[in-house]
Amino acid sequence: MAVTNNQRKIQHLLLRAGFGDNPAYMQKNANRKVADITGELFKKSKSYTDIKLFEEADDMFQEGGARNKEEKAGIFKRSQEKLKQLNLAWMEKLVSDDAQLREKMTLFWHGHFACKGINAYFMQNQLNTIRKNSLGKFGDLLLAMCKDPAMLLYLNNHKNIKGKIDTSFAKELLNVFTLGKGTHNEKDTKEVARAFTGWGFDANGSYVYNEANHDAEDKLFLGTRGKFTGEEVINLLLQQKQTAKFITTKIYRYFVNENIDGNHIYTLSENFFNSGYDLNSLMKEILNSKWFYDEKNIGVLIKSPIELLVNMKRTFGISFEDNKHLIFLQKVLGQVLLYPSNVAGWSSGKELIDSSSLMLRLRLPEYIFNAAEIKLFPKEDGDVETDYLSEKDFEVLRPLVNWAEFGKPFLGQGQEKMLEGMANFLLQQPLNKKQIELIIKETDSIEKSNPVLIMAVKITSLPEYQLC
Amino acid sequence: MTYQSRRSFIKNATLATAGAAMLPEFLTASQMQLHEVMKAANIDNKVVVVIQLSGGNDGLNCVVPFKNDNYYKLRPKISIPKDELYEINDEVGFHSELKVFKDFYDQGILSVINNVGYQNAEKSHIRAMEIWQTASGTSEFNNRSGWIGRYLDHGCQPTCKKPYMAIEMDDALNLALKGDKLKGLAFIDPTRTYNHFNNNFYKEVAKIRDDAPEGSPLHFLYKTLSDSLSSVNHIYERSKIFKTKTPYPLTQFGVDLRTVAELIISNMETKVYYVSLPGFDTHVDQLPKHEKILAKFADGMKSFIKDLKANKRLDDVMILGFSEFGRSVKENESEGTDHGLANNVFLISGGLKKKGLYNAMPTLTNEQLDDNCLRASVDFKSIYATILKHWLSADDKHVLGREYGYLDFI
Known part of the structure; x- marks a missing residue:
């Protein structure tokens, strides 16, 4: 799978407007027009169905x-x-x-x-x-x-x-x-x-x-x-135009860049206000803009824990033996769905990263793909009602990953090409020469039962993988 | 395997490592000398140890006003009778599991501050804990930085650049230790953490991304990685210097305190240590549950203080014990107590100016209560301010955002 600038743009779009996609999709669509993919994205999001687990309150x-x-x-x-x-x-x-x-x-x-x-x-x-x-x-x-x-x-x-x-x-x-x-x-x-x-x-x-x-x-x-x-x-x-500006700024920070561009915000929020607060138009304007694809906006957002998990699951097609492991991962990474920390919502960006959380994030591929023993426990809130979120009944995750499927687009062109293809697919920040040499060296040093897995683990263990 | 938490896990884990790595005597001896040298040279190595009792400790059943009729009236089923208490004067006694606190009291190394809290207090665990950790007002929502983190940012520059200047004994770092610029380091076992990080791949990775633009998120990630690697390495080296002979209970809390003591006695540069003990949320059948958790608390503290004292460091250590809130003064229908407001705070140190009961015990009369919970008369932020200013020589105003006044326990 040869990387093109076009592919990186599509990946940028899919990572920001969704949670990324798998290699097969990318292989099939890498050469399509970004605008077409954008159109498709909106089309696919038109329909809506309820999540219906419970019919009534307890x-x-x-x-x-x-x-x-x-x-x-x-x-x-x-x-x-x-x-x-x-x-x-x-x-x-x-x-x-x-x-x-x-x-x-x-x-x-x-x-x-x-x-x-x-x-x-x-x-x-x-x-x-x-x-x-x-x-x-x-x-x-x-x-x-x-x-x-x-x-x-x-x-x-x-x-x-x-x-x-x-x-x-x-x-x-x-x-x-x-x-x-x-x-x-x-x-x-x-x-x-x-x-x-x-x-x-x-x-x-x-x-x-x-x-x-x-x-x-x-x-x-x-x-x-x-x-x-x-x-x-x-x-x-x-x-109040301030409302349009406030919402636009928050959306811009979430979907484009934490550092805002005053001119973009001004135009977007004026149009948002004039459209009667139409979110569909606002998102269309952002995702169809030329500046959305400016180099300074690519690979510069730190993935939230949910983005990280969902993106990994989507990319690698991971399924867990016990789905509750996903709750454990959310808790230990610091973002549990339906359970925001306070009315101000979740932390984001650099707030999410300290020595301990970064180390956990870098080790996550080892835990998920290599069944490395997880010795850590989630922080307890001290609240008897939420203790259940901190429970853990396993030492290793045993997910299923279809490596043959994942690896298919990267195989058959020698190790370096394989690395290049995989890194360009998994990372939005290109690797430098020394990093490429290191990963080749690391991959060589391990007995290769599954080179695709080994390489994928190394690439996703890089700090670059935390960015989208 | 059944469900377990960090608390139960440790029982198995520590048995395997206990007794390992006893170092030769001479290392311990030289360490003792280092301490003497620093002391003679008047080098300040004062540290703070924060003990977070998570879940809302029932302070009223810890420090019991046994002459107060209101206490027994409001708690017909879960009050502690006088003859079970360790009395410290004619009116007040410690819970039967807190005998060691009576010893601390007698030795003049304990101060109990009553009625500590803040205005418009919150009764949700998470929210109340955030308020304590960030030192913010009830209507401010701060997901970014805590009081210790901001101390790293402003208080102790330039020496505070390294994550290990504030250490939490946990797998994840809580908000209190996160600054806007600098963040502390969380770990449970220095060796395990070292083994995690001490991996050639990460070491190499940290070195070869030399082309990330300064100020970019990528640069930030790589800087965090390399600071983490050097901090973990430093802690690991330090943790080998001194291995205590003082026995500690084999609870997670005991093991955490042992690690902290060893680092303090090794003259680690760390200014603040943070240890949590969860399990204080006693809504139902409080008496046996509270007794159990207090025993864990007291057993750990007993070893910790003994250790620091034997190694002549208690004068340099200020221990602050708090909970996110107290509990309802009135018992509930389940023989427990619900989330309350103000609570007492413990300070333990060889350097206390005002010892014993810092202020009057609550009278528990109607004017002190709000919906059966105790109102605050001392703002917890004034305790932080006092510690920041008079113990850590930091600019408390800058760290806390405003002046809260000082108490005179230091």
Whole structure:
């Protein structure tokens, strides 16, 4: 598989707008026009289907709840099990679904609208709401998140009632979801909290508006006075260009480069605003732009743990003997789906890297491909309810990888060509001469039962593999 | 094999390595001399050891106000009767598993600060722990840097450039030790970590990417890798210098403390060590569970203090023991306690100015309680400020972002 500049561009597109692809795909498509592949990406992300694991909330979450501590413990145990199932079902979507852009956007929004909860049914519904709206109008997604039971519960809005406001929800709405910090004052936050009084939910996971709890008096928000409802506040927020700029900047940092280009942001956010916050158009504009493929934007993002895992699974077609090993890997790498660290979402970029996390990431291929014994344990939160995430019942991972399939495009042209092809496929930063010599030397020094595996492990053990 | 966690795993692992690598006497002797030399030359090698009791320790059942009727009224089933306590005065006694804390108290190396917390305290474990680790306010969300990491950034330049200046005994680094520029190092066993890193491939890899542009993510990754390799190497070499003869309990906590003691006694340059002990989240059947975890805590501390004392380092070490929150003063229906607010904080050192009970015990009257939980009267950030300023000679204002005032335990 000869590398072309075109192939690197396609890989760039697929890594950013999705989670990469396998060598067979690349062999087949390396010479196609990038614009065609981009078009296909959007087309494949048009359709949408729910993840449907649970039909209803656990009875015990319903009216009355648990009668005693045994019942309560039972609910938690069942819910933890369900959350694991939901985590893995979504992981499967990220890895295998053709709607790669939609799933990637969903992961982005899940970090933006960071939320967690023990009620797996609520979390499933929230996840589906995000998946459904992730490429639609931002305003629809925002409103849906503000009416989402898991979110209302997580941000305490059921305790936000007329005369006794709780500002947790309002703070996140302004600081994290729309305007960003430093754009409003404490008074604004309180007024917004008043507008959202009465927004609640029932045990079945439906949004419920409780008029008796709503504060219908005058509010003063961002210089406008009115008897604002929550919906009206959301509309006011969408009328602020700052909201378009804030969202555009966050998307740019996530999909393009942590260092932003002011001109690009300006144009993108103006167009985003004028399109009525159409996410599909925004993403099209970014992914079809010439600058998206500028050298300075390629291979410069540090993969998040989920990106790293999903990308590896997709590239190598890895399947685990026990899928719960994937939960262990998420936890130990520091990013568990449906379990963001706090309302600010997950860490990103350089924040993710310290000596210990880098070492683990560099050793990951050894653990996954060479069954190296995993002696480490995930950090415990100290919380009895989340101890289950730190459990470990195995010493080695025993995944299945179809090496013949993976290696096919690289074989038959001698060792150096094979390395070149594989490195150009797996890494977005080209290797230098000394690195190539080192890997050839390392591969030679090992008795070769499976040269493809050995070479792949070496390449993926390089710091370059942490970048996309 | 059944599920296990780090806590249970260690039992098997340590049996295999215990007793290995006892070094010749002369090495220990020379190490002792080095310490004397440094002391004579007035070279500062003060260190901080943070002990994080994860899950929310019930401080009220650790330091018990046995003359306080409110205590017994609010906890009919899980209070500790006077005759089971180690009394330190007419009103206060330590939990039966904390006998060693009474010894520390008697020796004048313990200070207990009551009612420590912050305004608008959080009751979620993760969130509360983040607040303690980052030293931020309840409404600030900081995923980037913690108080020890920022101390590395600002406090102890230029010597703090290496990751090993702040060490956590864990497989992963917590937020407290991450700075914006510099980050500490997490490991459990210096030898195991050394063997992981000490691999020719990584060593070679670290050397040959000499063309990454400064400031690029690629450069950052390679710099982190090479700093990690040299730090791990340094720690491994240091860890061979001194092997303690003091017996430690074979719990993960005990083994962690033994490693820390050995590094401190080896005059490692590290300024801050961080050790965690999880298992304090006692919602149900608290009494036996708390007793068990306190025994683990006390057994570890007993060996640790004995070791530091025998090696004449206790005067240079400030131990800070905290939990992300206290527990509800009122017991719940499951004979346990739920997440609370303020709690007590332990300081153990040979260099304490104010010893014993630092401030008054909580009265547990209504005005001190908020929804059956204790309100804070001492901000934990003032404890950090005091340690940063008066123990580590750092600019606490810069590290913490503002002034919180100082306490006078140092």
